[in-house]
Amino acid sequence: MNMSPNTENGYGASLWYAQAESQIHFMVERGGRIGFGQFLTALRDGQSFDAAVYAGYPGQWRTLADFVND
Numbered sequence: 001m002n003m004s005p006n007t008e009n010g011y012g013a014s015l016w017y018a019q020a021e022s023q024i025h026f027m028v029e030r031g032g033r034i035g036f037g038q039f040l041t042a043l044r045d046g047q048s049f050d051a052a053v054y055a056g057y058p059g060q061w062r063t064l065a066d067f068v069n070d
Contacts, residue, residue, distance in 0.1 A: 027067075031057045 028036045039056025047055065050063040061067045 027057075031060060 035056045039052050042052035042055040053061050053064050053067055061070065
């Protein structure tokens with residue numbers, strides 16, 4: 001049984017989307033659309049997040065942890 005109010009679930013989803021949009025904006029701003037496209041292509045091709053970050057942003061971040069800490 002879900003005891004949280006219905007508005008709570010909507011708020012959590014809205015917060016998640018806002019955070020995702022902020023991270024995408026940051027990645028495009030720092031590495032450009034081409035870098036972001038290479039990152040997405042690497043993910044689509046089954047590479048790990050670390051490998052995808054490095055593929056899209058080789059001069060900026062080596063791993064997902066580097067991105068998070070930046």
